[in-house]
Amino acid sequence: MNHTFLHNALIYLAAAIVFVPIAKKLGMGSVLGYLLAGIIIGPFFLGFIGEEGKDIMHFAEFGVVMMLFLIGLELEPAHFWGMRNLILGTGSLQVCATTVLFLAVFLTIGFSWQAALSIGLALSMSSTAIVMQTLREKGLAQTESGKRSFAVLLFQDLSVIPVLALLPLLALSSVHAPAAGQDTLLAGLPGWAQTIALLGAVGLMILSGRLVIVPFLRFIGRIRLRELFTVAALLIVIGAEYLMELVGLSPALGAFLAGVVLANSEFRHELESDIEPFKGILLGLFFISVGASINFNLMVNHPLKITVLVFGIMALKASVLFLTGKFSVLTFDQNLLFTLGLAQVGEFAFVLFSFIYQLNILSTQWTDTMMGVTAASMTVTPVLLLITERFILPRFGTKEREEKDPDAIDVHYPVIIAGFGHFGSTIGRFLRANGIHATILDNDSDRVDLLRKMGFKVFYGDATRVDILRSAGADQAKILVTAVGSPDLTYDLVEKTQKLFPHLTIMARAKSRLDAYDLIDLGVKDIYRESLDTSVRLGIDVLIKLGYRKYTATRAGQNFIKYDEAAMHQLAKHRHDRSVYIFNAREQIQLQEQLLTNDREVNPTLNDHAWDSDLYVDKFAEDASKP
Amino acid sequence: MNRILILFAHPRFEKSKTNRALLKNIERQEGVTLNDLYEQYPDFNIDVSREKNLLLAHQILIWHHPFYMYSAPALLKQWIDLVLEYGWAHGKGGDSLKDKILFNVITSGGTREVYAAGGYNRFTVQEFLIPFNQTTTHCKMIYLPPFAVQGTHLLTDEALGRYAALYRDLLDRLARGAFDVEAMKRFPFLNDWLLQEGGLPRP
Numbered sequence: 001m002n003h004t005f006l007h008n009a010l011i012y013l014a015a016a017i018v019f020v021p022i023a024k025k026l027g028m029g030s031v032l033g034y035l036l037a038g039i040i041i042g043p044f045f046l047g048f049i050g051e052e053g054k055d056i057m058h059f060a061e062f063g064v065v066m067m068l069f070l071i072g073l074e075l076e077p078a079h080f081w082g083m084r085n086l087i088l089g090t091g092s093l094q095v096c097a098t099t100v101l102f103l104a105v106f107l108t109i110g111f112s113w114q115a116a117l118s119i120g121l122a123l124s125m126s127s128t129a130i131v132m133q134t135l136r137e138k139g140l141a142q143t144e145s146g147k148r149s150f151a152v153l154l155f156q157d158l159s160v161i162p163v164l165a166l167l168p169l170l171a172l173s174s175v176h177a178p179a180a181g182q183d184t185l186l187a188g189l190p191g192w193a194q195t196i197a198l199l200g201a202v203g204l205m206i207l208s209g210r211l212v213i214v215p216f217l218r219f220i221g222r223i224r225l226r227e228l229f230t231v232a233a234l235l236i237v238i239g240a241e242y243l244m245e246l247v248g249l250s251p252a253l254g255a256f257l258a259g260v261v262l263a264n265s266e267f268r269h270e271l272e273s274d275i276e277p278f279k280g281i282l283l284g285l286f287f288i289s290v291g292a293s294i295n296f297n298l299m300v301n302h303p304l305k306i307t308v309l310v311f312g313i314m315a316l317k318a319s320v321l322f323l324t325g326k327f328s329v330l331t332f333d334q335n336l337l338f339t340l341g342l343a344q345v346g347e348f349a350f351v352l353f354s355f356i357y358q359l360n361i362l363s364t365q366w367t368d369t370m371m372g373v374t375a376a377s378m379t380v381t382p383v384l385l386l387i388t389e390r391f392i393l394p395r396f397g398t399k400e401r402e403e404k405d406p407d408a409i410d411v412h413y414p415v416i417i418a419g420f421g422h423f424g425s426t427i428g429r430f431l432r433a434n435g436i437h438a439t440i441l442d443n444d445s446d447r448v449d450l451l452r453k454m455g456f457k458v459f460y461g462d463a464t465r466v467d468i469l470r471s472a473g474a475d476q477a478k479i480l481v482t483a484v485g486s487p488d489l490t491y492d493l494v495e496k497t498q499k500l501f502p503h504l505t506i507m508a509r510a511k512s513r514l515d516a517y518d519l520i521d522l523g524v525k526d527i528y529r530e531s532l533d534t535s536v537r538l539g540i541d542v543l544i545k546l547g548y549r550k551y552t553a554t555r556a557g558q559n560f561i562k563y564d565e566a567a568m569h570q571l572a573k574h575r576h577d578r579s580v581y582i583f584n585a586r587e588q589i590q591l592q593e594q595l596l597t598n599d600r601e602v603n604p605t606l607n608d609h610a611w612d613s614d615l616y617v618d619k620f621a622e623d624a625s626k627p
Numbered sequence: 628m629n630r631i632l633i634l635f636a637h638p639r640f641e642k643s644k645t646n647r648a649l650l651k652n653i654e655r656q657e658g659v660t661l662n663d664l665y666e667q668y669p670d671f672n673i674d675v676s677r678e679k680n681l682l683l684a685h686q687i688l689i690w691h692h693p694f695y696m697y698s699a700p701a702l703l704k705q706w707i708d709l710v711l712e713y714g715w716a717h718g719k720g721g722d723s724l725k726d727k728i729l730f731n732v733i734t735s736g737g738t739r740e741v742y743a744a745g746g747y748n749r750f751t752v753q754e755f756l757i758p759f760n761q762t763t764t765h766c767k768m769i770y771l772p773p774f775a776v777q778g779t780h781l782l783t784d785e786a787l788g789r790y791a792a793l794y795r796d797l798l799d800r801l802a803r804g805a806f807d808v809e810a811m812k813r814f815p816f817l818n819d820w821l822l823q824e825g826g827l828p829r830p
Contacts, residue, residue, distance in 0.1 A: 548641075549639075549640055549641050549665065549666060550665070550666045550667075550669035551638055551665040551666065551669040551702075552638075552639065552641065553669070554669035554670060555669075
């Protein structure tokens with residue numbers, strides 16, 4: 001590990017630690033914090049980082065890749081399908097109209113039609129990273145404008161594939177061949193072959209996901225090493241990126257596809273929570289390097305040109321977006337958020353511009369300018385959104401409304417069952433038989449696989465991990481059934497849930513009486529000892545086999561359960577009275593003794609005089625003997 | 628040959644000397660089926676279709692139960708509520724039980740004399756049984772007077788034996804079809820009709 005690496009890491013981390021909390025405190029959101037941190041430590045201000053910032057940005061684009069993987073993971077094909085009209089309609093309208101508009105503008109300025117068209121395509125992209133991060137942070141992701149934004153971004157991200165495939169065709173018309181540095185396997189091929197190869201690679205990606213990755217993850221799951229799963233998750237994302245880069249495609253798109261392919265698999269939640277922290281860190285790094293890469297020299301030298309370009313481009317994009325919003329019947333204030341949110345030029349433009357540059361469609365100077373404009377517009381966005389939210393929207397008197405539209409949001413079931421062994425699966429089956437759906441978490445990948453084949457919605461993941469609980473919808477659910485076999489895990493899970501999701505009703509499986517005591521101490525009200533009901537039922541059947549009437553035996557059993565549970569709560573209170581620490585096994589024996597003594601004193605079945613007419617007999621005999 | 632279904636409801640059968648005597652080996656009697664409800668449904672979860680099939684397979688139905696609090700034990704009421712469905716037993720299209728014969732067989736601690744206007748219980752057994760009577764009529768069935776074993780606390784083993792024999796005699800006559808519904812309806816209790824028919828002497 002060399003000195004430069006440590007030095008850089010120190011600067012980036014320290015900058016993030018200093019600026020992000022300040023931005024958050026000022027209500028600006030983390031994205032702006034990271035961007036500011038980048039600007040401050042960049043070459044123009046403090047100069048802690050110089051040209052190597054570009055390399056770091058390249059590395060940090062990996063954060064964007066991971067984000068797209070996560071977005072893909074959250075998009076089950078069925079939901080994706082449900083959003084198709086929104087994505088295709090709103091998305092294509094925005095991309096096509098913006099491209100055509102910029103094509104016209106740049107043709108007028110005097111660009112060749114190829115250059116104008118490629119600039120138009122690149123500028124139509126908005127920043128998924130900034131918008132999605134901001135929307136989530138502000139809790140706007142589920143609003144109408146949030147959903148429209150997501151649909152448009154998704155369409156843009158998807159259209160990067162055909163755009164990247166199309167650009168070499170534009171280059172063919174100019175004299176230049178693709179430049180060196182584009183060292184892909186396909187570099188030597190003619191344009192049309194490249195186009196076909198790219199589309200083929202995407203198809204391969206989709207196929208391999210189901211056939212290779214899922215069995216691979218199952219294998220990893222069986223090894224039961226948590227960090228190994230994280231390694232595997234990273235391997236998948238990096239593998240997808242590498243594969244796509246090999247054929248010269250956008251790695252982000254590869255990751256997105258990998259995500260969608262895996263969205264339906266049982267590993268969804270586990271992958272999500274494994275990748276999430278990496279995504280967060282790298283995305284932060286990405287924003288910092290965007291901030292640092294802004295060429296302020298260019299701005300100082302041509303302030304007018306840059307300003308006009310930034311605001312001109314954003315204004316044009318915004319007007320298209322506003323009309324798009326109007327078409328998809330957004331209310332004015334929602335439309336305003338939608339319009340200003342997406343008006344910037346996004347990170348894909350960096351990719352596209354560098355590709356366009358490599359294809360020699362655009363000059364060095366214009367490429368630099370456009371990259372600068374892109375970075376600047378991304379930086380302006382959070383500020384614009386802040387101004388809109390703080391100053392413009394309040395004036396119109398309407399606030400963002402949370403509207404629930406089930407077709408676009410991922411479904412969250414009211415019940416989460418943690419642990420789907422013999423205990424949990426019975427609960428799940430019973431609930432399902434009664435039309436109640438539950439989100440099920442289990443960390444045995446073999447079982448998960450089997451159950452999924454049987455049509456259960458089971459996810460692979462360790463339920464004691466807060467992030468997994470959260471992605472399983474603990475925020476929206478009503479009841480958490482803890483059906484895991486290990487008492488320690490149950491205890492851990494209950495403690496975490498009570499702290500982080502206090503609204504959840506916990507219904508807990510307890511292995512033994514002592515475990516039940518622990519749960520009582522935690523304040524859990526609904527405790528189910530796995531040994532109680534079944535043992536009593538067996539006992540009831542013993543009585544019946546010995547000749548007891550079924551109803552009598554059943555009632556005796558029911559009473560016994562009631563009595564036993566009352567006794568449990570009673571004894572739990574006195575458990576901590578003892579000053580001496582008693583070894584577990586010894587405690588069990590003492591407990592049994594206590595119980596047996598109690599049973600003799602208040603046996604619930606022997607004192608039952610229900611329907612017992614013997615008591616009357618004497619009285620009747622007495623009455624009858626009277627004259 | 629009539630088939631007879633005894634719908635028996637007693638939550639503490641094992642403690643009831645009288646009913647044990649009445650029902651001892653009752654299923655050996657030709658044409659008689661015993662449906663022991665508390666044994667069949669200890670959890671009160673009545674299988675309605677099973678019960679309906681049983682009803683359809685018999686011509687004469689008996690609600691046999693102790694006269695708890697001037698009525699039947701809870702499970703028999705549950706049975707009535709669940710099995711005698713609208714559209715099946717009564718109401719539009721509810722003709723499944725039409726013209727079947729039904730009556731109560733009750734056991735009571737109090738003697739026949741205390742069930743009278745001037746007596747301790749103020750009303751007659753027949754008056755207490757009005758809901759059962761009307762339920763039967765509502766289901767288009769023929770309701771007969773009850774067969775009652777009363778003053779059970781005072782019964783000697785010998786008297787109990789004679790009641791058991793009388794119950795068997797009744798079931799035998801019903802199974803053979805040796806009875807006239809109109810004649811039976813004239814008596815307050817089927818016990819009295821049997822006496823008149825010159826069967827076994829009254830215990």
